[in-house]
Amino acid sequence: xxxxxxxxxxxxxxxxxxxxxxxxxxxxxxxxxxxxxxxxxxxxxxxxxxxxxxxxxxxxxxxxxxxxxxxxxxxxxxxxxxxxxxxxxxxxxxxxxxxxxxxxxxxxxxxxxxxxxxxxxxxxx
Amino acid sequence: xxxxxxxxxxxxxxxxxxxxxxxxxxxxxxxxxxxxxxxxxxxxxxxxxxxxxxxxxxxxxxxxxxxxxxxxxxxxxxxxxxxxxxxxxxxxxxxxxxxxxxxxxxxxxxxxxxxxxxxxxxxxx
Numbered sequence: 001x002x003x004x005x006x007x008x009x010x011x012x013x014x015x016x017x018x019x020x021x022x023x024x025x026x027x028x029x030x031x032x033x034x035x036x037x038x039x040x041x042x043x044x045x046x047x048x049x050x051x052x053x054x055x056x057x058x059x060x061x062x063x064x065x066x067x068x069x070x071x072x073x074x075x076x077x078x079x080x081x082x083x084x085x086x087x088x089x090x091x092x093x094x095x096x097x098x099x100x101x102x103x104x105x106x107x108x109x110x111x112x113x114x115x116x117x118x119x120x121x122x123x124x125x
Numbered sequence: 126x127x128x129x130x131x132x133x134x135x136x137x138x139x140x141x142x143x144x145x146x147x148x149x150x151x152x153x154x155x156x157x158x159x160x161x162x163x164x165x166x167x168x169x170x171x172x173x174x175x176x177x178x179x180x181x182x183x184x185x186x187x188x189x190x191x192x193x194x195x196x197x198x199x200x201x202x203x204x205x206x207x208x209x210x211x212x213x214x215x216x217x218x219x220x221x222x223x224x225x226x227x228x229x230x231x232x233x234x235x236x237x238x239x240x241x242x243x244x245x246x247x248x249x250x
Binding site: 008070071093096107 | 133139141147148149150152165175195196204206217219221225226227228229
């Protein structure tokens with residue numbers, strides 16, 4: 001088993017998801033040990049939700065799962081990079097392809113691009 | 126001034142550096158408010174070193190600075206993505222172009238690629 005350094009962040013490591021096709025950085029989330037092991041086992045990106053204190057299989061509600069094609073680990077074994085196939089074309093709960101849809105422009109944030117889906121349609125009651 | 130959410134991580138936000146030319150993810154570090162403001166002001170990636178408890182202008186010792194070409198902020202305003210020109214061709218203190226030079230392969234970590242520089246030559250006493 002690959003041993004990551006979960007100690008530095010109190011049981012978590014940051015995990016970056018990058019689109020394996022476009023190279024776009026899609027999102028950053030966190031993994032605890034269980035999320036890391038689940039990701040390795042299932043090949044689906046699984047994170048740890050700090051707000052809900054639970055494992056979070058990305059896309060379980062929206063259908064926009066992330067199929068993990070490659071996993072990289074950094075020099076300190078304390079950060080993970082997932083190269084993923086983003087099902088549905090959008091990683092962000094707002095409907096944008098990437099969570100990083102805000103660009104710094106002359107001291108302000110401007111929105112780049114258009115949403116891929118309408119959150120109201122995807123996250124129904 | 127752009128207001129990031131530093132509260133979620135006790136005064137820090139994760140910052141991803143991505144090579145603006147190749148799209149490769151180079152490294153992940155953290156910024157406190159001073160590092161963020163310094164990065165905006167100088168156009169050079171400046172992080173916060175948790176181990177040394179100080180601002181850390183990336184590349185100040187090695188000469189391998191990161192010229193920031195574009196800054197993205199995520200949907201929650203709690204993560205930053207820097208698209209950088211990596212001077213010297215390598216972001217990692219080990220001499221590899223990217224800190225993510227370890228790949229998960231059949232349950233083990235294998236090294237991908239070759240170092241760009243020899244750390245012993247760059248980090249002299």
